[in-house]
Structures are given as structure tokens and as C-alpha cells.
Amino acid sequence: MTTPNTLRRILALDAPTLAVDFFLFALKAMLVFIGSWAVIGTVALHVAGEGLTAAAWSDVVVGGLAQGFMYGLIALGYSMVYGVLGFINFAHGEVFMTGSMTGFFVADALAGLWETAFPLAFGIVILSSVAASTAVAVIIERIAYRPLRGAPRLIPLITSIGMSFFVQYAVRGLVGDSFRTYPVLPEGLRDRVSFLGLEIEGIRLLVIVVALASMAGLWMFVNRSRTGRAIRAVSEDKEIASLMGIDVNRVVVTTFAVGGAMAGIAGVLWAMLFRNVYFLTGFLPGIKAFTAAVLGGIGNLLGAMLGGVTLGLIEASGPTLIGGLRWELPISMGIAVSALSLFGVVWGLRIVRNATPGRLGGGLGYVFFGAIGVVLGLVVLPGTTVTIPGASQLKDMIAFLVLIGVLMIRPIGLLGERLAVEERV
Amino acid sequence: MTTATWRDAVRWGALGGLIVVFIATIGMAESFDARKVIDPFLSLGYLSLLWVPMALGYRVSHRVVLEGTAPTPPGARDIALGAITGTVVAVILCGYILLIDAYNLREVLVNVTPTLGHYLTKGVGLPGGLAFVLGVGVALGAAGGALHLVPGRPRSLGLRVVLWILVIGLVELLFGSILREMGLKRIDSFLFNLDRTIPWYSAVAIGLAVVVPSVLLRGRAQAVRARFNTMPASGRRRVGFALAAAAVAFGMIVPVNFGPLLNEVLATVGLFMLMGLGLNIVVGYAGLLDLGYVAFFAVGAYSAAILTSSAAPMFTPELAFFAAVPFVILIAALAGLVVGTPVIRMRGDYLAIVTLAFGEIARLVFQADWLKEAFGGAQGIRVDPARIRTMFGYVLAGVGLIALIIGLLRWWAARSLARERGDLDSRSAAGAVVAVLGAAALAIGLAFPSFATWTARGIDTEQIFRFVLVFVAIAAFVSWRLESSRVGRAWMALREDEHVAEAMGINVVTAKLTAFVTGAVLAAFGGALFAIKIGTIYPSSFRIVQSIIILVIVIVGGMGSLRGVALGALVLIGVLGGPTQPGLLREFEGYKLLIYGVLLIAMMLKRPEGLLPAARRTRELHQEEFLQDAWIKAKADEMAEGA
Amino acid sequence: MSRKFTTFRPLGALLIVLALTAVACGDDDAETTTTTAATTTTAAATTTTQGETFTPGPLGYIEVAPGAPIEIRALQAISGEVAFLGQDQVYGVQLAIADYGDVLGHPVNLGTVEDDLCSADGGQAGAQNILAQLVEGDGGAFTGPVGVIGATCTGATRAALPLISEAGLLMISGSNTGPALTSNLVGVPGEYNAPGFYRTAHNDLYQGGAVGRFAYDVLGVRKAAAIHDGDPYTDGLATAFKDAFEALGGEVVVYTAVNKGDTDMTSVLTEVAAGAPEFVFFPIFQPEGDFLIQQGRSTAGLEDVIWVGADGVLTDSFMALPETAGMYFSGPDLRFGENMSVTGKTYNDFLAAYQELAGISPTAAFHAHTYDATALLLDTISQIAFVEADGTLKIDRQGLRDALTATRDFPGLIGPITCDRYGDCGSQAISIIHHEDPTAIAASKANVVYAEVAGVVNEG
Secondary structure (H helix, E strand, O other), rough: OOHHHHHHHHHHOOHHHHHHHHHHHEEEEEEEHHHHHHHHHHHHHHHHOOOOOOHHHHHHHHOOOOOHHHHHHHHHHHHHHHHHHHHOOOOOHHHHHHHOOOOOOHHHHHHHHHHHHHHHHHHHHHHHHHHHHHHHHHHHHHHHHHHOOOOHHHHHHHHHHHHHHHHHHHHHHHOOOOOEEEOOOOOOHEEEEEEEEEEEHHHHHHHHHHHHHHHHHHHHHHHHHHHHHHHHHHHOOHHHHHHHOOOHHHHHHHHHHHHHHHHHHHHHHHHHOOOEEEEOOHHHHHHHHHHHHHHOOOOOOHHHHHHHHHHHHHHHHHHHHHHHHHHOOOOHHHHHHHHHHHHHHHHHHHHHOOOOOHHHHHHHHHHHHHHHHHHHHHOOEEOOOOOOOOOOHHHHHHHHHHHHHHHHOOOOOOOOOOOOHHHHH | OOOOHHHHHHHHHHHHHHHHHHHHHHHHHHOOOOOOEEEEEHHHHHHHHHHHHHHHHHHOOOOOOOOOOOOOOOOOOHHHHHHHHHHHHHHHHHHHHHHHHOOOOOOOOOHHHHHOHHHHHOOOOOOHHHHHHOOOOOHHHHHHHHHHHOOOHHHHHHHHHHHHHHHHHHHHHHHHHHHOOOOOOOHHHOOOOOOOEEEEHHHHHHHHHHHHHHHHHHHHHHHHHHHHHHHHHHHHHHHHHHHHHHHHHHHHHHHHHHHHHHHHHHHHHHHHHHHHHHHHHHHHHOOOOOOOOOOOHHHHHHHHHHHHHOOOOOOOOOOOOHHHHHHHHHHHHHHHHHHHHOOOOOOHHEEEEEHHHHHHHHHHHOOOOOOOHHHHHHHHOOOOOOEEEEEHHHHHHHHHHHHHHHHHHHHHHHHHHHHOOOOOHHHHHHHHHHHHHHHHHHHHHHHHHOOOOEEEEEOOOOHHHHHHHHHHHHHHHHHHHHHHHHHHHHHHHHOOOOHHHHOOOHHHHHHHHHHHHHHHHHHHHHHHHHHHHHHHHHHHHHHHHHHEEEEEHHHHHHHOOOOHHHHHHHHHHHHHEEEEEEEOOHHHHHHHHHHHHHHHHHHHOOOOOOOOOOOHHHHHHHHHOHHHHHHHHHHHHHHHHHH | OOOOOOOOOHHHHHHHHHHHHHHOOOOOOOOOOOOOHHHOOOOHHHHHOOOOOOOOOOOOEEEEEOOOEEEEEEEEOOOOOHHHHHHHHHHHHHHHHHHHHHHHOEOEEOOOOOEEOOOOOHHHHHHHHOOOEEEEOOOOOEOEEEEEOOOHHHHHHHHHHHHHHHHHHHEEEEOOOOOOOOOEEOEEOOOOOOOEEEOOOOOOOHHHHHHHHHHHHHOOEEEEEEEEEHHHHHHHHHHHHHHHHHOOOOOOEEEOOOOOOOOOOOHHHHHHHOOOEEEEOOOOOOHHHHHHHHOOOOOOOOOOOOEEEEEHOOOOHHOOHHHHEEEEEEEEEEOOOOOOOOOOOOHHHHHHHHHHHHOOOOOOHHHHHHHHHHHHHHHHHHHHOOOOOOOOOOEHHHHHHHHHHOOOOOOEEEEEEEEOOOOOOOOOOEEEEEEEEOOOOHHHOOEEEEEEEEEEEEEE
């Protein structure tokens, strides 16, 4: 029910702002709608006995977790550097790749030991990979970022892009562009083991365990140790930290070193799971990990882990869920959608009547899309089938859409920013 | 006054040694060997090594001049230091040669071929070869140091000669084709051997051709420059304008005479320039870091392809090119809104990641099998030659004429009013934009006067180049006028501080969306031209790397500076090439991104404001109000001290 | 497994193609016996043209001064992710030039290899670079490149071909397989077909058809899945398979794709497993192929599936993966045996020379095709070139195209080469191998379980 007063307020509102709010609401509503339809559809498929088997779901979850924990490990590096220096270190994916590549050469040289005493060989490979990654991260900081301390953030960003290209193609020039394949894993890791009711491949379990252990270690380091405190202090305020007697340069180097070490661990795990590595191995995982860091709340260590795992799970399960769209909505479901939408309309009208101008657009959005929802639920949806052939092709798209949706609803990521960053545009 | 010591020489030498070893190890030296620059002395492979001791030998006794102290006069000391540097470089290289001779490193380092040691000693063999390397190192280092003894003018002349020879040697195809197109086939066949290398006598001839006119015309050039510098600002602007107009006119005529290869390169450069200009509005003016800019390029390409091509999978209106342009603009503007709206309330790096996400989503949508019926999926869409109906051309010319007149009147009126009141005018900008758009429409309309349907084929680089040039000119003009318009000033306020801008009464939402939409439309022009030029579009032409390279063009050229963006595109795309576009230096293909990386890092460390920074930014630098600009100024001061 | 599986369709298609080519090429003697290397002599060509006067065709002619080299160019992907494919072919070109030797007394020069960057832009710019070396003289005379060997990637060819064709040059690709570049085998030219295009690689429709027939007829499979990676090549091949398999009466239950750069294949494997196929055809490349097979083997519901890859993963580093045991691979028939090229070399000779030149074994499947493409071009030049009394060579460009189109049973490493009017010159021999032991790759490559020539089963 709109009173003339409400109408006048709507008309008096700044048109662009209104339109933008309205559009944003539409976008959010659409994403949420598709998401819930996908979930409801998948559940219903399951109830109807047409869904995936339990074993398949277990594959999806474990696959997503393993991938996600590695994203999380890499994301830690992005997050820490962002927390301390406030810029995106694009070259971090390449730090990860150099670790993985070094790990290959060591593993290759230790091929005999790899068969006979796997834990020892694994330890050596991890250590050398961590050493290489840490060294590369620190050298990059020394050459490319330290001279730019205090520069506007776009400048180190461009430097890091340059560094990323340089490291990629330097590695290509040094070791060539062929795929380097890690030695075959020992029997035990290739078999499936039963763990918490899930049938997990040994290697994925190893990946998850090692990743969790490293993250726990890092968390302890940052939150319990002296150096960790210094890192947090610097990320709060560099000037004050240095007045308090903290050597900012050392803290920055430590941050890069720790981020590099995490990337090194991720590099070996990655190569053990996916087996091969070449000079471009770091590029996409780097971007995904950066996405994960933002998704979880950049600068926030727990957020990086959570973001990584979320991203991994979405990538693994998203196409399957979208596949749930195939399911035909029965009448009852249509009525349920309509009822929800009607509630939206009422809610929206309330907002429109009472709200400040800033929320008017959202309120109108509720009304408008609620009405559309009622129509959809009653008229269109029952019996509608949407099939998306080749849904797995869209897995990155789904992941990015979720990212956009999350950031629209919660602009500081899932867990929010922890390490403070001064507002600079 | 600081003086270099032998310690510096050793340090620089060690650095040089590492560089030389690195270049040899990544296989650059050997793989470039086939490419002779000057026949028979110098191949690109040796050139990639030899510059190191010479440059560092020069650098080691580089003088930092401090105010109030006189620099030490150059002397034998410079030569000695240079020689030490060269020796250190050579010793490290010798150590490396011995190392690769003793151990087979090829298991890990694939480019350390069995022939590398032989190559590095220029085939002399081991014991003698080391002496040879040492000798060359010392000589080049000393020569580098000795450059300080040469007075400034001959030195710069000599440098210019070397540069010209290298440039002509490296872009021999382009140079040859231009010469032939100009009817100078004789010169072409004199300058180049049959296999397109430069014989030594041609190198000498090029040197003479550079030196002689330079010596003869020395005084005049200086006089012209001096006169230009003493002109009043308005006069200088007028000259600048005339020069730009001349450049555009020249650009319209040149392709007819200078052959397809130049057109091809320039058309590609122009496409990137268009995108660079668009991104410059988003990043340079409004300060919105967009990492997914390629999405708009893709939208432009696909919408143009679907609207004009008969081979589009689902919807084939088969419009003529200029009839499709309004729709392309509309679709691109919508795309700009769709991407721009969700990010309005995001700042900094959230903006970066969300735009990057949109860039990937665009590619994935065009690639999806799901939408294959609409966009062709992995197979892409074949694009027909652009059809231009010239009836439309006359209509365009008529509309353009009217717009020109109205625009000029409006511009004149608003300007004179503003003069009287003595304040800044913003309405005159709008008038000028209308006038120039009108002029452009008139020109396009009149340029194609026949009644028959005229087609611009992608393979006809001359037509494509003119197309691109027209659109680049429009984009440049729009950017130029927008820069000092009200919207432009709103953008810049936004860039400096969003909160303050909002407090000052700027509508942040509108300003941001305008930036996104303008940027999107310019990129979509690029996309549409790209589709026509290439004749076949696929999703894989629109990857993240493309977005990154466009950003790099803007930053390297100079954020917010039109000339900078143009120069950035010319240098990076024209010379080195884009991610999937070969540049003029096609031999560097395998190492292109490596060189890109080094250039970017060096650039950001030494000249972060870009090649040709914006005048407005330079003005702002003096206010020292903003952290960003203050820092850049500090850097610039450091540079000035160094020079 | 025998000939009884031969269906009507491929035979019909073949007949139509043959008929069309016969019409197109006039009364060319159908009874041509297989020529051996020795019969193609340059001397014969020289004597036949002497004494006559040279009249250039509509496209003009290339003039090669006495003693000057005949210029040909290569446009290949020699940098970036598919450099292993392009560089492999460059070696093929270089070896063919070396083996063929002088053409009518003129050496052959390859010049700088242009990089197609595996992209449309790269192909177009590369073609422009090549055309910039073509210098027009008086009266339809040109100096410069006669033909182009390439490109590696279909995308590059699509953008380069219009330029090359328009300029009167020709290009012969050793690796482009998309039907859009030639024809659909039943007389409809492809979207991108243009005069002056030839290829010695097979047409995708033959390979897709062979895999379809192998699955349906030999393995008795009725439900299949196909996976591509969003590349025009892999998508085209997967589609060809889908069409052939469905035409036979089978059902492609899942047709899906991965993205380049994907590592975790859980989602695509779940999607495939949900369709419960018996047979999965994934004509993609490394590294995605590696991830797919490694993870696919341990995916619930895919334990008993038959995995079939194509030439993109027919590499040693892929076949060495333990998970590939039991897989099938389709691809051009690589059993070249004692086929003798016009250069007098067999594939074994070629391999030895390749090793010496490159220092490594071949990295991809199309070097021999490219070798034959080059030899075919050089030999055709030697057939039609007009030799002036002073040794000047005149190569009529239209004549060269016509002669290439009329090629019948040209001796190549890959077998006898016959061109159709759309430029398909491949031997069209497709084989499917069974890979039983990842530690014995060479044995697997010889373990052919099914073979077709131009859609007709000849073994299995």
C-alpha cells in the first residue's frame, strides 16, 4: 500500500541511486534465487533417487576440500602481504610454482628413496621446496618491493605483474617448457582409506592433513610468537610499530618468507596430487588463491583458509548443483516459492513506507521481485526444465559469481578484514 | 661528489657476470644467433651478451652530481674502472664456461646445450677461448668507460647511429616494405642482402645518413625548438593541435603509400590504443582498478560479429557496419552498467578482483557449450567483411554537418560567456564534443561517396587501419575533452579521495558509472574493429592476460595521459607485441614476456609516473597534497638529481 | 573384427568425394600406379618445358633468378604453450628441404620461421610478414615466397588463409584437421575454405567417424561420453565423434568440457559418471588430459569405463602415467613402415635425421605430415616450373595450385597422398591403438587394434 507521501518520496529520490539500488537488489535476488533453486533441485533429485550416489558426493566433497586447502595455503601468502603492505602480490603464484618445480627435481633425484622410505623423501622434498619458495619470495621482496615502500599501491601491483612474467619465463628459459611429472606415489597413498565415513584417496587425505597442520602452525606463529606480534603490529600501523622499536623491514621480510614457505608446501602437495608441473603452473592457482583470500576477507588468516576451502568446494560441487536445475519443479514447490515471494512483497512495502532514502531502492526491489516471484512460482516454474549442457565448463563462472554475490552482500569478505588496512583509494 | 671505486667496479662486474650467465643459460644467446644484424660480424645472439660489459663499464663511473660541487673531469680512471668491470664480467663467464664444460647440466637446465661453451668462446675452443673472452670483456668494459671521455655531442650522435643500425636491422621487413612501397626498390636492395640481413657497407651508409644531416641541420633544429619553447601557452597549444591534426591527416594518407605490413602493425597498435584510452578513463581518471577490462572488448567483438555477420549461429540481422555501431554502443554501455553497478560500493582491491571475475565470466559465457547456439562456443563466429551502405554515409554526413554547426556555435557562445565572467567553463566542452563528433561523422560520410555498398574486408589492412585511426581519433578527442569537463573533474576528485569527493557534492554513483560506461564503449569499439579485422573470433582471444597488458600500457605510458597511452601502446604492442600479437621484434617471441617483466620492474623502480606523465598530474605534483603524488615527486626529484 | 562392420555411409561419402574430385580434375588417369621416389624426376620437367613459351596464369608467376634460392616460408606455433607442436613441425619442414635438395638447380630457402602464436592475431600478422617478402615486379612477375607450410593451429589458419589466398600464395598445413577449412566430405565446402589451402593432415570427420565406429561396432558400446577443452580443435573432434556415434545408433549421454588450466576434475568426472557411459572419448591436451585420467580412474562409477584419448595426448609423458594402462588412443595412423617419400627416405631415415637435428625424439604426431607437405610443395614446383634458357625459373601460381589439386598418389611418408578439390590431401589413415603397458610405449604405439583409410575399415 503506497500512500501519496511514499510516492512523493520515491519520486524525489535521486534517480541514479534509486536505479542502482534497484539493480543491485535484482542481481542479488537473482543470484540467491538461482542458488536456492539449484540446491532445492539437487535435494529433490536426491529424494527422487536420481541424484548422485553417496560415493560420488564423497568424491565431490573430498576433491573440493583437497583443492580448497591448497588454495587456502597459497592464499595465506596473498593475505599476509596484503595485511602488512596493502597491495596484491601478483607474483605469489610464481613463488608457488618455483617451489613445486624445485620439489620435482629433488623428488626426481631421490626416486629410489621415494619408493623405499617415502616419509623421509617426502620430508626432504618439502624442505627443499619450502627453501626455494622462501628464497624466491624474499629475493623478490628485496629487488622489486622494498624500493617501493610507501608508493601508491598501483605501482607495486604493476611491479608484481612484471615480476610474475619475469619468473615464469625465466623458469621456462632455465628448465624448458615441457611438463615435469613427479614420481609415482607409493601404493598406500593411491588407495582409498576410510576416514570419518568418507572414502578418501590416501593422497587427498595427506594433502588435507599437511595443509591443516601448516595452517595451524602459521596461526600459532602469528598469534603466539613475538615475531607474530610484530607482524600484527606492523599491519596495524607501520609508523607506530617502528616507533615501538619494531624493525619494519625485518617484519616485512619475515612476512614474505612465511608466505613463501606456505606456498612451497602447497607447491609440493599440488604436484603430488596433480602430478605435473610446468612454468605456467602458478598462474591460475595464484589468481584462484587471490580470489579465495578476498572471499574469506583479505588480510585475515582464518579468512584465507575458509575462503580457500569454500572456493574449492564451490568449484567441485557447483556444476553438480547447477545440474540440479534439470529437475522439474512440482506444483508444491511453486507454491512454496510464491509464498516466500509474497512475504518479500509485504516486507518490501514495509521498508518503502518507513525506510530512509538509502534503503528505498532495496525495498522497491523486494516488492518488484517478490511480485515476479509470485508469478514465477505459480505460473512458470512448475514443469519448467532448464538443462545446462557441459555444466562443468562453467565451474569457474559459478565460483566467480558466488564471489561477486558474497562481496555484494558482505563487502569485506566472509570473515571480514582482520589485519587493518588504511582506507586508500 | 661521489667517486666510483674499484669496489663499485667489482660489484657492477659481478652483476654483469650474472646477467651474462643468465642470458646464456636461458638459451637467449644461442637461439638468437641465427639472426644476423650486421652481416657477417654481428648476430643478435652475440649482441645480447656484448652489451652487458660495455653498458656496465659505462655505468660504473656514472657521476652523481650534487649541487654546489663540480663533477670530476673524465679521465683515464674511467677507462680503468670500466676495464675492471669488464674483466669481472669476463671472469665470471669464463668460470661458467669451465663449469658447463666439466658437468652436463642439461638434465635440469635444458638450454645449456653441448655447443653452448663452444658458442660462448666464438668457436675458439677451451684454453684459448677463455683468453679471448677475457680480452673481449676487458676491451668492451674499457670502451664503455671511455665513453665518458667522448664529449656529449659526438657521443649522442654515435649512439644514434648505433640505434638506427640496430632498428633497421631488426625491423628489416617493415623498413623494406616501406621503401618498396615508396618506389625506392633500389635502396631496399642496396640496404639488405637477399636473406634480409644488413651487409657491413649498408651499416656504414646508414651511419653516414644519420650523421651528415644531423651535423648540417644542427642549428636550425635548436632554433625551432627554442622558438616553440618561448611561445605563449595558447600558441603552444595551437601548434600542438596543428601537429596532432597533421599526424591524423598523415595517418590517413600514409597507409596508401607505405604498405600492408605497417598498416597491420599500426592497426593492432591502434586497437590496443583504443582499449588503453578506455581503460585510462576508468583507471587513470577515475582511479577504479579494473582487471577484467577485456570483458568489454569481448562484448564489442561478439556483438559486432553477431549483428553484422551472416555466419552468426542464431540471430543474424546482417546489419551494415555503421548501422550496427549504435547497437554495439548500447550493448557495451549495458555491459558497463552491469559490471559497474555491483562494484560501486567496493573499494581498491575488491574492485580489482570483482572486475577480474567479470572478465573471466565474459569469456566463459562466450565459450560455454550451453550457449553455443548463441555465441558459437569453442568454434567462435566467422565475421563477414564490414558492409557500409553509403546511403547511410550521406545521412551520416548530413547529420554530422548539422552537429558540427550547432556544436561550434554552442562552443563559441559558452566560451565567450565564460570569458566575460572569467570563470571556468564546462559547457563549452560539450559543444566541442558535439562539433568534433559532427566533423567526424561528416568526414566518414563524405569519405565513402558512392551509392554502391562498400565493404571493408578484414584482410585489407589499409581500410582497417583507417577505420581504427578514425575511432582512435574519436576516442582520444573524447578523452581529452572529458578530462577537463565537469565529469572529468569529478572523476579526478574521486580518484584522489572518494569521501571528500562525496562531501563536496559529487554524485559518486553517477561518476563511477559514467567512467565504466565510457570505458566500456571505447573498448567495445576496439572489439568491433578487432572482429572485422581478424575475420574470426574465439573466446580464447579474450583472456586475463589481455586485460593485464592493457593495464600495463596505461601505467607504462603514464596514467591519465593521452600521449602516454599512445606511446605505451606503440612501444609495447608495436615493438614487442601483445599476448597473442607478434610485434615488430618477432625474434623475441619466446622471450617477449620475460622482457616485458624486466621492463615493467625497471620502469616502476625508476620512472613510476610513466613514459609521458599527464600534465595535470605534474601540476598536482607541486601541491604535495596527496601521498601518491608526493611520492612520485620525490622519485622524480631523485631522478633529476641522478641525471 | 573384420570388414563386415563396414557401413554404407563412409563408403558412400568416399564415392561422392572421389566422383567430385574426378569431375573437378577432368580426365586424369585413374589408373595411375603408385609412383615411387625414383619416377619423379626433375629432369623430365625440365625437358618438357624447354622450347615452349611461358604464358603466366591469372595469378602471375614467381620468378627465381639463376642461382637464387626458391623461397618458401613456415608459419608455425613456435612459442607459448603449444610450442612442442609447432617446433616439431618446423623440424619436419627443415628436414624435407634438406632431403629434397635443389629444385631444378635452385636451392630452397626457408627464411625466418613465422610464429603463429596459436592465435588468430598471430596467424594474421605472420601472414602479413610473409606477404611483405613478396615483391611484385612487371607483367605479373613476383619474387619471394612461393608457398607457406602451416599453420599449426586452426585458429591461426582461419585468419591467415584469406590473406594468403588473396595474395595468390598457397598454404599447406600438416596439422589442421577442422572440416571448416576444407569440406564436410560430401561436397559442401567449409566456412573457411579458400582457394590455395591444402593439408596433409586428416579431416576430423574421418577420425571422429573412426572412433565412433570403433566404439559402436568393435567394442559394442551404446552409451558414450565426450569431453573437450574449449579449443576449436578438440571441440570439433568431439563433435565429429558425437555425430558419427549417434548416426550409428549410439547415444552420447554426456557431452561436456573442461577448461584449460583446470586441475581438479571432480566436477566434470561427477557429471560424466552421472550419465553412466561405457566409453569416454576425451580428445584434449596435456596437462588437463593427465588430470582427467588420473582422477577419472578413481572416480566412483567410472571404474569400468573405456577411456579413449586422441593425438593431443599421444605423447610419451602422458602414456608413461600408470593410470593410462588399458586406454585406447585414436590418431593419424603412425605406422609408416617402409613408405618411401619422394625424397627417397623412409620414416626410419627421417627419425634418425630428426634426432640428429633436434637432439630429442619427436614431441607430437604431425612432423611426418609436415615433411610430406613440404616435399609435396617442392616436388610440384619442380613439375610445373618453366625453366628459361639462362636458368631463370618461372613458377606459374595458378598452375601450381591446379597441379597440387590434381595430386594423385604422391609418395609420402604417411602413404600415398591424393588431393581433393577442397584441399584435403591427407592419407586419411586413422588408427586406434591399445595401450596396455605404460612402461612399453613403443609396443603400444604399434599395437593397432583398429584402422581405417578414408572411412573404410582396413584392419581390426
